[in-house]
Amino acid sequence: MYWGGNPAECHPRHFTKYTLMQKSKFLPRGRKDRTMVLVDIRETKSAKASDIFLQVRPGKDFELITILRAMIKEQHVGDEQIAETGMTREVLDDLVHRMKSCKFGCFFFGMGLSMTRGKHMNSAALLTLAAEMNAFTKFVAMPMRGHGNVTGADVIMRWQTGYPFGITFNRGYPRYNPGEFSTVDVLVRGDCDAAFIIGADPGATMPQPAIEHLKRIPTICLDPHVTHTSNLARVHITTAPQGIAAPGTAYRMDELPLPLKPALKSPYPSDEEVVRRINAAIAEKPFWLAEGSQPQMITNQV
Amino acid sequence: MTITLTLKQAPAVPLEAEVLSPDVFAELSNAEIRALIVYNGKRQVPLEEFFDVDGERSDELVLHGDLTKVRLIGRGMSKGSVTVHGRVGMHLGAHMKGGRIEVHGDASDWIGAEMKNGFIHVHGNAGGQIGAAYRGSLAGMKNGTIIVDGTAGLEVGMRMRRGTIILGGQAKDFTGLQMKGGTIILMDGAEIRTGAWMNRGTIISMKPIKLMPTFAESNDSNPTFMNVYARQLKRFGVNLPFAASEGIYQRFSGDLAVPGNGEILVWQPA
Numbered sequence: 001m002y003w004g005g006n007p008a009e010c011h012p013r014h015f016t017k018y019t020l021m022q023k024s025k026f027l028p029r030g031r032k033d034r035t036m037v038l039v040d041i042r043e044t045k046s047a048k049a050s051d052i053f054l055q056v057r058p059g060k061d062f063e064l065i066t067i068l069r070a071m072i073k074e075q076h077v078g079d080e081q082i083a084e085t086g087m088t089r090e091v092l093d094d095l096v097h098r099m100k101s102c103k104f105g106c107f108f109f110g111m112g113l114s115m116t117r118g119k120h121m122n123s124a125a126l127l128t129l130a131a132e133m134n135a136f137t138k139f140v141a142m143p144m145r146g147h148g149n150v151t152g153a154d155v156i157m158r159w160q161t162g163y164p165f166g167i168t169f170n171r172g173y174p175r176y177n178p179g180e181f182s183t184v185d186v187l188v189r190g191d192c193d194a195a196f197i198i199g200a201d202p203g204a205t206m207p208q209p210a211i212e213h214l215k216r217i218p219t220i221c222l223d224p225h226v227t228h229t230s231n232l233a234r235v236h237i238t239t240a241p242q243g244i245a246a247p248g249t250a251y252r253m254d255e256l257p258l259p260l261k262p263a264l265k266s267p268y269p270s271d272e273e274v275v276r277r278i279n280a281a282i283a284e285k286p287f288w289l290a291e292g293s294q295p296q297m298i299t300n301q302v
Numbered sequence: 303m304t305i306t307l308t309l310k311q312a313p314a315v316p317l318e319a320e321v322l323s324p325d326v327f328a329e330l331s332n333a334e335i336r337a338l339i340v341y342n343g344k345r346q347v348p349l350e351e352f353f354d355v356d357g358e359r360s361d362e363l364v365l366h367g368d369l370t371k372v373r374l375i376g377r378g379m380s381k382g383s384v385t386v387h388g389r390v391g392m393h394l395g396a397h398m399k400g401g402r403i404e405v406h407g408d409a410s411d412w413i414g415a416e417m418k419n420g421f422i423h424v425h426g427n428a429g430g431q432i433g434a435a436y437r438g439s440l441a442g443m444k445n446g447t448i449i450v451d452g453t454a455g456l457e458v459g460m461r462m463r464r465g466t467i468i469l470g471g472q473a474k475d476f477t478g479l480q481m482k483g484g485t486i487i488l489m490d491g492a493e494i495r496t497g498a499w500m501n502r503g504t505i506i507s508m509k510p511i512k513l514m515p516t517f518a519e520s521n522d523s524n525p526t527f528m529n530v531y532a533r534q535l536k537r538f539g540v541n542l543p544f545a546a547s548e549g550i551y552q553r554f555s556g557d558l559a560v561p562g563n564g565e566i567l568v569w570q571p572a
Binding site for chain 1: 314315316318320339341343344345346371374377392411412430431436437438475476479494495498499514515516518557558559560561
């Protein structure tokens with residue numbers, strides 16, 4: 001089930017390599033053994049590949065998922081309320097039946113879900129639905145990531161700190177609070193007095209107040225190319241492109257690590273080397289706290 | 303006798319000052335207070351670098367200045383009072399166990415998050431996640447009262463277990479998200495998805511609100527508990543109508559997705 005994404009155009013190899021076409025021991029007929037449902041606000045090219053296309057009203061994803069959560073528990077939801085999301089009872093009854101009777105279901109959700117009104121709660125709704133579907137059959141949910149190796153950043157942060165993003169280290173240990181420590185919010189409020197950007201282009205994607213703040217503060221950017229961010233940065237260090245001229249590990253969307261071998265040579269250092277050298281230079285400076293003092297854990301206060 | 307703290311200059315990065323609490327100040331001399339450690343970003347600095355301190359050994363704090371970037375004020379306090387004249391930063395009165403906080407100005411997100419008891423009154427507008435549970439935590443505020451005269455942000459009372467939140471202005475989306483108990487009173491309604499995934503608890507709205515599709519209308523009534531509430535809330539200057547002659551409360555129950563026994567009462571004036 002694809003929700004709020006357009007894999008036919010954005011992840012063109014997704015159908016053939018992973019979700020629809022592959023033949024396997026338990027699904028020997030490939031596409032014929034699978035059912036694909038697409039939920040989106042408009043009929044995209046992916047709709048042609050789907051068995052069932054559900055056109056949800058814009059901004060009603062959270063409501064629709066919540067209705068599905070109620071329906072799988074056999075709670076009665078009114079026809080009028082269902083119609084508000086752009087669906088009918090017959091369609092949803094059929095969908096719930098198919099979801100419950102399948103052997104292994106998977107939700108793939110895109111920016112149409114996670115970046116519309118409700119944001120993280122829309123994703124949370126789909127994840128909760130997937131969790132609750134496991135009372136009936138195996139079900140998982142997976143985000144359709146946009147850029148290369150976003151998954152890698154999440155995975156590494158997770159095993160290093162226990163949290164995937166939105167972390168502060170100012171007390172000497174990781175603390176997690178998206179909305180307070182996540183990059184966009186920190187920049188929009190103007191909470192930081194320096195920025196170090198690696199492998200990203202926030203200058204192209206972030207809201208205007210965040211970009212304005214990046215211009216105000218010393219911004220250091222590591223990137224092989226000239227980007228929006230490198231143009232507004234105080235320092236731009238050109239690095240070798242990962243996977244082309246620098247080795248490394250990229251994480252596939254399903255969190256499978258893939259080693260990358262460089263095909264070309266680059267006169268520039270890799271991101272890793274630059275960060276290593278910056279770290280070495282910082283290590284020579286005196287410790288930022290007074291002699292003998294430790295950062296105080298915030299939980300000691302409660 | 304009170305302790306007056308005046309902000310000298312606004313910090314450039316967030317100042318984490320959980321020591322700004324009556325529990326900490328109660329037994330300390332002026333010099334000891336000035337030497338208390340606050341976190342300016344990751345750096346430990348004495349309190350006197352940012353604040354002028356006047357007074358000592360008191361559990362009544364008065365703060366002046368634009369404290370937008372000063373966080374964690376009154377965290378875990380159990381007695382006394384904090385009065386803020388000006389804007390105030392995040393996590394005001396988080397985990398507080400008692401005492402009272404009054405803000406003459408705007409407040410930010412996470413005020414009274416996971417508080418156990420006490421009283422918070424914000425005279426201006428507030429941010430989101432009022433009395434909420436922190437990310438990954440199961441229960442938000444457990445008791446106490448939060449009053450906001452102005453508007454509020456997202457996820458007010460998220461996963462709250464008990465206690466009362468009263469909003470004078472409008473709240474944004476997801477008010478009472480995954481509520482487990484307690485009461486939220488909306489004097490000016492809220493935007494969409496009010497009471498989403500609520501399990502138990504009561505949301506009372508004085509204005510018509512957009513409900514989730516998974517709420518079912520159950521009945522119209524004037525619940526008897528409402529006049530007890532109204533009498534209690536009169537002390538805070540909140541007028542809750544309850545007489546049958548004035549109107550009636552439309553009751554919706556949900557959220558069916560959980561399935562929960564929460565209730566949303568919407569006032570219908572006669």
